[in-house]
Structures are given as structure tokens and as C-alpha cells.
Amino acid sequence: MTELEATVRRLRDASGTVAQLPTTIKNDVLHDLADRLEREIATIVKANEVDLVTARDGGLGEAKLKRLALTEQSVRQMADGLRQVAALPDPVGEVTRDDRVPSGLRVRQVRCPLGVILMIYEARPNVTVDAFALCFKAGNVCFLKGGHEAARSNAALAELIRASLVAQHVPPDALALLTTSDRETMKRLLSMEGSIDLVIPRGGIDLIRFVSEHSRIPVVKHDRGVCHIFVDASAAMDQAIEICATAKTSAPATCNAAESVLVHDAIASSFVPRLVKRLRDDGVEVRGDAGVCRLSNLVVPAGEDDWGKEYLDLVLSLRIVADVDAAIAHIRRYGSNHTEAILTSDEATAERFTKSVQASCTIVNASTRFNDGYQLGLGAEIGISTSKIHAYGPMGLTALTTQRYVVHGTGQTR
Amino acid sequence: MTELEATVRRLRDASGTVAQLPTTIKNDVLHDLADRLEREIATIVKANEVDLVTARDGGLGEAKLKRLALTEQSVRQMADGLRQVAALPDPVGEVTRDDRVPSGLRVRQVRCPLGVILMIYEARPNVTVDAFALCFKAGNVCFLKGGHEAARSNAALAELIRASLVAQHVPPDALALLTTSDRETMKRLLSMEGSIDLVIPRGGIDLIRFVSEHSRIPVVKHDRGVCHIFVDASAAMDQAIEICATAKTSAPATCNAAESVLVHDAIASSFVPRLVKRLRDDGVEVRGDAGVCRLSNLVVPAGEDDWGKEYLDLVLSLRIVADVDAAIAHIRRYGSNHTEAILTSDEATAERFTKSVQASCTIVNASTRFNDGYQLGLGAEIGISTSKIHAYGPMGLTALTTQRYVVHGTGQTR
Numbered sequence: 102m103t104e105l106e107a108t109v110r111r112l113r114d115a116s117g118t119v120a121q122l123p124t125t126i127k128n129d130v131l132h133d134l135a136d137r138l139e140r141e142i143a144t145i146v147k148a149n150e151v152d153l154v155t156a157r158d159g160g161l162g163e164a165k166l167k168r169l170a171l172t173e174q175s176v177r178q179m180a181d182g183l184r185q186v187a188a189l190p191d192p193v194g195e196v197t198r199d200d201r202v203p204s205g206l207r208v209r210q211v212r213c214p215l216g217v218i219l220m221i222y223e224a225r226p227n228v229t230v231d232a233f234a235l236c237f238k239a240g241n242v243c244f245l246k247g248g249h250e251a252a253r254s255n256a257a258l259a260e261l262i263r264a265s266l267v268a269q270h271v272p273p274d275a276l277a278l279l280t281t282s283d284r285e286t287m288k289r290l291l292s293m294e295g296s297i298d299l300v301i302p303r304g305g306i307d308l309i310r311f312v313s314e315h316s317r318i319p320v321v322k323h324d325r326g327v328c329h330i331f332v333d334a335s336a337a338m339d340q341a342i343e344i345c346a347t348a349k350t351s352a353p354a355t356c357n358a359a360e361s362v363l364v365h366d367a368i369a370s371s372f373v374p375r376l377v378k379r380l381r382d383d384g385v386e387v388r389g390d391a392g393v394c395r396l397s398n399l400v401v402p403a404g405e406d407d408w409g410k411e412y413l414d415l416v417l418s419l420r421i422v423a424d425v426d427a428a429i430a431h432i433r434r435y436g437s438n439h440t441e442a443i444l445t446s447d448e449a450t451a452e453r454f455t456k457s458v459q460a461s462c463t464i465v466n467a468s469t470r471f472n473d474g475y476q477l478g479l480g481a482e483i484g485i486s487t488s489k490i491h492a493y494g495p496m497g498l499t500a501l502t503t504q505r506y507v508v509h510g511t512g513q514t515r
Numbered sequence: 516m517t518e519l520e521a522t523v524r525r526l527r528d529a530s531g532t533v534a535q536l537p538t539t540i541k542n543d544v545l546h547d548l549a550d551r552l553e554r555e556i557a558t559i560v561k562a563n564e565v566d567l568v569t570a571r572d573g574g575l576g577e578a579k580l581k582r583l584a585l586t587e588q589s590v591r592q593m594a595d596g597l598r599q600v601a602a603l604p605d606p607v608g609e610v611t612r613d614d615r616v617p618s619g620l621r622v623r624q625v626r627c628p629l630g631v632i633l634m635i636y637e638a639r640p641n642v643t644v645d646a647f648a649l650c651f652k653a654g655n656v657c658f659l660k661g662g663h664e665a666a667r668s669n670a671a672l673a674e675l676i677r678a679s680l681v682a683q684h685v686p687p688d689a690l691a692l693l694t695t696s697d698r699e700t701m702k703r704l705l706s707m708e709g710s711i712d713l714v715i716p717r718g719g720i721d722l723i724r725f726v727s728e729h730s731r732i733p734v735v736k737h738d739r740g741v742c743h744i745f746v747d748a749s750a751a752m753d754q755a756i757e758i759c760a761t762a763k764t765s766a767p768a769t770c771n772a773a774e775s776v777l778v779h780d781a782i783a784s785s786f787v788p789r790l791v792k793r794l795r796d797d798g799v800e801v802r803g804d805a806g807v808c809r810l811s812n813l814v815v816p817a818g819e820d821d822w823g824k825e826y827l828d829l830v831l832s833l834r835i836v837a838d839v840d841a842a843i844a845h846i847r848r849y850g851s852n853h854t855e856a857i858l859t860s861d862e863a864t865a866e867r868f869t870k871s872v873q874a875s876c877t878i879v880n881a882s883t884r885f886n887d888g889y890q891l892g893l894g895a896e897i898g899i900s901t902s903k904i905h906a907y908g909p910m911g912l913t914a915l916t917t918q919r920y921v922v923h924g925t926g927q928t929r
Contacts, residue, residue, distance in 0.1 A: 319733065477922070490904065508878045508879065508885060
């Protein structure tokens with residue numbers, strides 16, 4: 102047995118125990134870990150500094166360095182996050198159906214953990230703690246593979262997680278870190294469909310493609326977000342300017358940031374120049390179609406590859422469309438099943454839009470940035486699924502479980 | 516564009532229309548089809564006879580010939596099945612959550628179709644009609660690939676389905692049949708993850724393995740059922756004999772038939788001889804472990820490969836186990852995540868069993884054969900999923916949909 106297979110075997114063995122842990126023990130682990138993180142801030146930040154130096158020397162860009170960095174404040178945020186997950190209701194054991202069928206059988210559906218979850222993500226060490234907390238609270242064990250640039254940070258965090266597990270007499274094999282990135286190891290891992298129950302790839306298009314291509318394990322993708330905002334002729338102007346601008350600028354590197362604004366032709370001549378000015382003032386580069394370019398000289402002409410592009414940066418594409426149907430057609434072609442917004446004061450138009458676009462979340466008269474587990478009331482999320490299967494949109498605790506049937510009879514045969 | 520790609524493109528294009536069909540139109544199609552099947556019984560049975568002759572000449576076994584055969588009665592059953600699906604509530608548009616979050620947003624989750632579903636199944640022409648009906652009622656279009664032995668029967672049925680679609684002004688491309696079985700075509704199809712939303716393979720282990728290995732499309736497996744019954748020391752004897760015998764004999768080729776019985780050591784000397792006698796009387800070959808062989812001379816000694824085997828025939832394996840924990844350990848090793856039953860009058864033992872075995876359905880004091888969509892109150896099913904992701908157990912109409920978020924705001928930004 103290789104080391105990889107031995108690790109997966111240990112996770113599998115631990116999963117039976119973790120699935121049956123009482124809620125109090127799971128919460129004790131999360132609280133213990135929160136306290137431990139706060140006690141060990143210095144250790145964590147020191148490990149992270151080594152990662153940062155190496156990554157900076159290796160030429161990692163500023164945006165990615167920012168996501169890699171841990172500070173006293175971000176460690177305290179992780180600790181708070183753990184306490185929030187501890188406060189959420191435990192989904193395991195929840196009875197979602199309980200009735201009697203004509204044969205006299207009592208039929209229940211009961212939430213249970215998925216088992217072993219493999220998650221592959223970027224060099225963001227806070228995700229290591231978040232992902233562990235959500236998987237564990239939902240009764241799962243997890244195998245985490247974060248970006249290699251965060252190796253030392255993740256190792257330091259995993260050591261603390263294991264210490265918290267041991268302190269509450271839970272098998273430390275409820276968590277393992279995969280420290281190699283080589284493709285052959287990944288392929289072997291992705292073929293272990295009998296031992297791993299779910300793989301969640303989160304990140305770049307190449308990673309998602311590699312996982313879909315090689316995985317025999319079920320995959321729930323957290324793919325890119327090409328989010329559009331359609332500004333209808335009936336939209337409230339000032340509000341629309343505010344929503345479009347902040348949906349781009351408040352967190353440009355997140356998957357729910359707006360990447361493209363479509364403007365109804367009837368209001369383009371007044372709306373486009375105002376929006377472009379606001380965006381330019383906020384430091385955003387605007388790439389516009391021919392009509393937009395005619396209305397403003399502050400824009401860069403958009404190329405065909407600007408449509409459907411996830412900039413993850415202070416860049417936005419802007420297009421004039423004939424009407425809501427043209428907006429829907431554009432989104433059908435270029436959207437990514439993530440988040441699509443319409444700004445309108447006409448209810449029928451809003452309904453036509455929300456019924457016709459394909460997205461895990463369609464939003465009327467608010468920013469695309471609300472497609473988020475916290476904002477939509479899930480308490481926490483492990484990411485935003487763009488797969489329609491199993492979970493679509495923000496994935497919270499219940500999406501990390503499944504439902505099984507438990508049936509009681511009195512001797513029924515058929 | 517190849518013919519295969521053109522077909523998938525037509526399905527994709529039709530899926531937008533089918534997703535938005537009103538319930539009445541969908542039900543009209545199903546009723547029209549039910550009437551049409553009954554009018555065309557002669558045509559269907561004639562097409563099926565050609566399939567049967569070819570299959571018999573090709574050496575297809577009796578059990579499989581029986582599943583391939585269509586009679587006046589089975590066509591009438593299909594028609595009744597269609598009327599039952601028409602009578603079920605439409606899952607599309609169902610609002611499963613509707614509340615307001617602190618930002619003031621109104622957050623709803625709404626059921627919507629998955630889109631394009633590829634289903635691969637055995638040479639059972641009745642499945643063609645059932646699968647179409649369920650996919651269509653849930654707002655999906657489907658690409659069906661039945662066993663090649665049923666080619667003419669399926670073509671005849673598909674022609675009637677298309678006629679019913681056209682009669683209600685629904686795009687006939689709501690259904691396509693894949694008529695080739697070659698592996699290269701299947702591989703190309705399974706790589707179309709942008710165009711097909713779900714693949715459901717149902718059937719032999721080789722098919723399931725081929726699909727898991729090559730599919731980039733999400734897969735919900737309908738894998739084999741290695742179903743056990745554990746007879747506890749406290750079980751009601753007569754009832755246990757009845758349940759064990761009928762769970763094998765009432766439909767031995769179905770996935771929810773019992774394949775293996777585990778008997779508590781404390782009652783083995785009285786129970787085993789009685790059960791073996793009953794099974795032998797019912798024409799069942801019993802393969803027993805050493806302890807069983809000592810108690811009865813009517814059994815064949817079981818080999819290691821009898822444990823975990825899906826016979827799909829009048830054969831059953833029988834083993835004596837020390838207690839419920841030994842039964843759980845046996846099932847952990849040999850079960851297939853399908854159906855596991857315990858017969859006991861002790862509630863604590865029942866709970867220990869139902870909490871510890873992994874199965875889409877655990878059953879206390881009733882036959883394994885109740886793990887079935889109709890029996891569990893789903894109205895109908897497209898099969899029984901052994902995947903924990905998306906749907907676990909019988910897959911009814913709602914499992915052929917997903918839930919998306921629809922959010923209404925009043926200008927919120929973040």
C-alpha cells in the first residue's frame with residue numbers, strides 16, 4: 102500500500118467514528134480550535150511569513166499574495182468563523198420526512214454525512230480552517246489540498262486542528278493534508294471512488310477541467326463566475342449606478358463580482374456616460390462595445406473575448422442591448438451558471454429574466470455580490486457551486502450531507 | 516458538426532422550451548401518449564417481436580428475454596404509468612424556501628429542471644417510456660440509450676412519443692434515442708459536459724465502471740444491490756422466515772432482492788434449518804458458511820466470492836454471525852450502499868444497526884424489496900441511486916430537478 106492509499110484508508114476508518122460524533126463533541130473541537138488559533142497567532146503568522154517570502158521571491162502577484170497572507174486580524178477572523186460554525190444547527194440526524202405509507206411502513210428520511218470529502222483549492226490558508234470546520238460539523242472527514250504556496254501555513258494550521266481533535270478524543274485522522282501537487286498523484290487520488298465520496302475543486306479553469314476529466318469520484322465544481330448585470334429601461338438610475346459600480350469594486354477578485362454590464366438601448370445615452378464616469382472615478386477600466394464607445398471616450402473598445410471573461414480585477418465590460426430578451430440571449434451565451442442580476446422597476450420584466458437565465462442565483466435590484474452563503478442566510482459556506490447536481494449556489498452545512506431512508510415495518514413482505 | 520453533436524445541440528435548444536412548459540401541457544402530452552400507446556398496441560408488439568426473435572437467435576438468456584418482451588398487458592401498464600406520472604404534482608417552480616434576510620433581501624429557492632439528461636440502461640423497452648415521462652414531467656429533455664437488443668421496440672415507442680409531443684406543439688427534440696453502442700461514440704458523448712447536465716447509468720458493473728471512468732458529466736449511478744437481511748436473536752421467527760424467503764423469491768432479478776441472510780448465532784440452530792427448508796421448497800439454492808453447513812445438509816458450501824455477490828437469481832448466501840456488530844462489520848465490507856434490513860424486536864439493536872450500516876435505505880422488520888419509489892411514496896422512480904451525491908435511494912421527480920436561488924432586493928449593495 103502506498104502512503105497515499107494508507108492516508109485515504111485512515112481517513113475512511115476515521116469517517117465511521119466522525120459520522121456518529123455527538124454535536125457537543127463536534128462543537129467542543131471547534132471552540133477548542135478557535136481558542137488554540139488565538140493562542141498561537143504568533144506561530145501561525147511566522148509560518149505564513151515563510152510562505153510569503155518564498156511566494157514573493159517566486160514572483161506571485163500582489164492579489165494572490167494578499168489572499169495568501171495571514172495577520173493577527175485574519176487569524177482572529179478564522180477563530181470567529183469557527184465559533185459561528187459551532188453555533189449553527191447540526192444537520193446530521195435531521196429528519197426531513199416522517200410519514201406512513203399505505204403498506205403501513207413508517208418512512209423517514211434522515212440527514213447523514215457524505216463520508217470522505219476531498220477539497221482542492223487555492224493558496225488561501227483561511228480556507229483550510231473553514232473547510233475543515235464545515236466538513237467536520239457535517240460529520241465528514243476531509244482531505245485538503247491547498248495551493249502549494251501556502252504549504253507551511255497549512256501545515257501549521259493542520260497541526261493545531263489535530264491537537265484540537267486529540268484534545269476531545271476524536272481521531273486526528275478526521276483531517277489530512279495532501280502536500281504533493283504532481284499530476285500522477287492527483288490522478289490516482291481521483292480514481293479512488295470507493296474510498297472518497299465527493300471532490301470539490303475550487304479555483305482556476307485548468308484545475309476544474311483536470312478534475313472533471315480525471316475524476317471517477319462525484320465532483321461538485323466551484324467554477325468561475327461570469328456575472329452580468331442587466332440595467333433595464335425602467336431601472337432607478339442612481340441606484341443602478343451604485344449597484345453596478347460597487348458590484349465590481351467592493352471585491353473585484355471574488356467570483357460573485359460583476360464582470361459585465363448590459364444596458365437597455367432606451368436609456369443608454371443618459372446612463373452609459375454616467376456609469377462610465379463613476380467606474381473610471383473608482384479606478385475601473387471599462388471595455389465597451391461600439392455603441393458604448395460612441396457615447397464615451399473613456400472606454401477601451403471591447404474585443405470578442407471580453408464577453409464571457411472573468412477579469413477578477415478592476416476591469417468591466419459594457420454592452421448596449423435592445424431589450425431584456427437580448428440580455429437573456431447574451432447571458433445564455435456568455436454566462437457561467439453563477440449569478441445574474443437585473444435592475445428594473447417592471448415586475449413582468451424581472452420575472453421574464455429570472456425564469457429565463459441559467460444561474461445558481463438570479464437577483465432583482467441588488468448587487469451580484471449577495472450570492473454568498475452568509476448573505477443568503479446559510480450561516481457559512483464552503484464555496485459556490487456552479488454544478489446543478491447536488492448543490493447549486495452557496496454550499497453550506499446541509500449540502501455537505503445526504504439523506505438516507507430509514508424504514509420501520511411490522512413484518513411487511515411483497 | 517457530427518450527427519451526434521447536432522443531436523445534442525437540438526436537445527439543448529429544446530431544453531429551454533421544455534423547462535418552461537406549463538404543467539397542463541406536460542400532462543396533456545403524457546395523457547396523449549398513454550392513449551396513443553393503447554391504440555398502437557399491435558404496432559408496438561410487432562416491433563418487439565422482431566427484437567425478441569433476433570435476441571433469441573443471438574442467444575439472450577430467458578431472464579433477459581422476459582425483460583425485453585412487451586405484451587398487450589405490459590403496454591397497458593406503461594399507459595397506466597404515464598397517467599400516474601401525469602397525476603403527480605409538478606416539481607418545477609416549487610418554492611422550497613421563502614424568507615427575508617437581515618439585509619432586507621427576499622430569498623427564495625425554486626425548483627427548476629436539470630436540463631438535458633442522458634440515461635443508459637438495459638434492454639427493457641418499458642424503461643424508455645418511464646424515463647421519458649419522468650424526465651419530461653420534471654421539465655427536462657432526455658437522450659436515451661437502451662440496450663441494443665430493444666432497438667426496434669425503442670424506435671417504435673420513440674416515434675409515438677414524438678407524435679404526442681408534436682400533437683401538443685412541444686418540440687419533438689424533447690427526446691432523442693442514441694442508437695449506436697460503440698465505445699468511441701459513448702466517450703465523445705460523456706465528454707460533453709457543457710451540453711449534458713446529468714448521466715444516469717443503470718445496469719451491469721461494466722457499464723457503471725465505463726461511465727464513471729469516462730464521464731466529465733455528473734453521474735448518478737444506479738449500481739448493483741447487494742442487499743442483506745440480519746436476523747437478530749430477538750426476531751419473530753415465523754415473520755423472519757416469511758420475510759427472508761419472499762425478499763429473495765418475489766422478484767429475484769431486481770436490485771432490491773435479498774442476496775444474503777446473516778443469522779444471529781444464538782438462534783442459528785433452530786432458525787437456519789427452518790429457513791433453509793423453506794428456501795429449498797421455494798426453489799432457492801442456498802450457499803452457507805461452515806456453521807450453516809453443519810446445521811443443514813441442503814446447502815452448498817459458500818466460497819469467499821459468495822459474500823458481496825449480487826446473484827439476481829434464485830440463489831442466496833447464508834452466514835451465522837456472533838451479534839449485530841458482526842453483522843454490521845460484514846455489511847460494511849460486502850454491502851453496496853443499496854438496502855440493508857434487520858429483523859429484531861429490540862429497539863436499541865435496530866437503532867444501532869440503522870445508524871451504523873451504509874445504505875440508501877435501512878429497513879427494520881420488513882423486506883428489502885420495499886426500497887422502491889412507489890413503495891416509499893414517491894409516486895414513481897427512474898431507478899435507485901447508490902450515489903450519495905444529489906439523490907440517494909429511489910429517484911423520483913424531485914431528484915430530476917435542482918434548486919436555484921431567486922433573490923429580490925430594493926437596491927442593496929455590499
